[in-house]
Amino acid sequence: MVRKLEDVKNAHTRDGKTICTLKNGIKAIIESPNDLFKLGIDEIDHHALGLNELKRCSEGEYSENDDSVNYDYTYVQINDQITCPSHCVLWFTIEDKLLFEKTLFGVVYIPPENSLYSNIDMFTEIEDIIVDTNLQVCLLGDFDAHTKNVNEYVDIDNHILNACNIANDDQNLINKLHILEECNVSPVRYSKDNGKIDHYGKRLLNLCKSTQLFFVNGRFGADKGVGQTTCNNSLIDYVIITPDLFRAIVDFDILSYDPILSDVHKPVCLKLCSNIRSDCVQCGVTGSSRSDCAQCADTTGRSDCVQCRLKSDNESHIKPKWFRDRAAVFQENLDVNKIDELLVRLGDIDPKNTNIVTINDIVENCNSIIKNAAECADMLIKTTSNVKKHGCKKYNHCKKYFNSECYTKRKAYRKAKKYHYRVRSVVNHNDLVRKSKEYKNILKKTIL
Structure with missing residues (x-):
């Protein structure tokens, strides 16, 4: 789609982003639909890009072909009014109906320090937004910052606070380490990144100290006491949160490298628990069926009661x-x-004379x-x-561009990925990379 524009000379992808060179020599990075509009596209063809159009659905509306629950913008909202001048963060909020408190999420991408797009002021922009919104915060993404295992907080001695006649309630606001102890989270952060702390790393540590944010990496879940690297031998992809958000974390892990997702980065997995499980959002009634809710018992086609869909065959x-x-x-x-x-x-x-x-x-x-x-x-x-009943559902291609060749390549890629996770070897790794590139190439060929 980008290659077909008159002003674009060439385009390539890197780390999931489309980087195109215009005929006037200027480089442009396509990270959002707004960037496509800047190149002269009047309307985005969602089917050509393999994207589903956003539809406003009623609260807790079920999809007929999916077991998930789709929530409307009442709970998840993309904040267009919250933007960084450098556009390094995609901000969105999740309401307290889903989490225990309204939370501001920021998906971060900081360009490498010595690149053409690097700017140290990006950290200042993020800090200003965190201070202005005054919400519970979760930052996650590629910060391109090396921090090793240096503390990102200031440990204030309680004796000093007592000497200054500061009340206990005010001490809890100043020193947040007690929250980590309550959540059984170690204040010591582990990291396998033995590289030198760079300029971005120092600035990120200062941001955490000034806003009282803490790293999840090396402290929680499967990564507790490990601090797994995320990009080759470096740890530059982080999840940074307000300490109160540790109460909502179920698990955290650095997954194995998947070449279909990124050229070099490993996936970072963060699992949060929600207020909504099988409760009725509208009337607050809990039950195993819709009939348990007095207001929803006689309704058909309504989605007032958010339930976890259970399969009948257990x-x-x-x-x-x-x-x-x-x-x-x-x-x-x-x-x-x-x-x-x-x-x-x-x-x-x-052995020569035996039977089965x-x-x-x-x-x-x-x-x-x-x-x-x-x-x-x-x-x-x-x-x-x-257990799903096999053989009763016919495979349908959900996207127009996804033809039989795409399906074959994806099947081969998934098979190589599964075998690589079972048997780790150089041969299986190279086979996984080769199959992922073949799958990527056929997708680009059919989309662009």
Whole structure:
């Protein structure tokens, strides 16, 4: 779409952004629809770009082909009125009906320090917006700042505050470290980035100190005590939050590198818990069905009651799970007599004269020994999973540009990705990168 414009000489993608060179020599980065308008596009073709048009839906409206719940702009709102002069942050707010308090989110991209678009004032712009809005804050994205494991807060001694005759309530406003202790979050931040703290890193640390924000990286979830790198051997992608928001975090993790998402960056996963689960938003009634809500019982086609859609086909099965602290109990319950009998049978087998029945019987006996020991050690857990009925749904291409060739390449990419996660090796990694590039190229070919 960008290549077809008269003023554009060439275009390429990098880190998920389209960088195009105009015929007058000026470079332009396409990060939002507003950037497309600046290049002379009067109307955006959502189907050509593979985007779904935003539709205003009623509260808690269900999609017929999806199990998710779509909330309208009452809860999630893109703040066009909140903008940085450098356009380095996309701001949006989530109302307190979804989170426990109205929260300002900022998706950040800071260009590299020595690039043509770098500007140290970007951090000042972010700081000014945080101070002006006075909301609970969550910043996440690529800051291109090396901070190592240096503290981003000022630890004020309580003895000094007491000597200054500052009340306890005011001390809690000045020193936020007690919130981390209440949330069982360590004030010590870990990081595997051993690089030198750069100018951007110092400015980011000062921003956190002045606005009392804390890094989630290296402190929470699967990344607790790790501080995994996000770009090669560097940690430059962060999630930075107001300390009170730690109460709403369910999990945080740095996922494995996925070449389809970025050239070098790893995905950062942040999970938050919400006020809305299976409660009725309009009338505040909790129940397993719409009939439990008096106002919604006789309605059809309404979506006043936000419920978690449950699949009808639930299947329970036993799943083995190894517990290291129960290893001794597991070993004690291994039947030595049955193991000896199994070894005798294995010794009597003639590899050249055996059949499948004998082999299956021996495998069954071996599994029985392990299963009985695991059951005595409480290593068999009953789980319930939702099972979809296969074969009743025909595959439909949801986007016009997504043809059969795109579907084939995507299937090959997902297969390579799954195998790479199971067996980590250089060969599988190279195969994943190759399949992702093939998938990217076919998408570009069909879209542009």
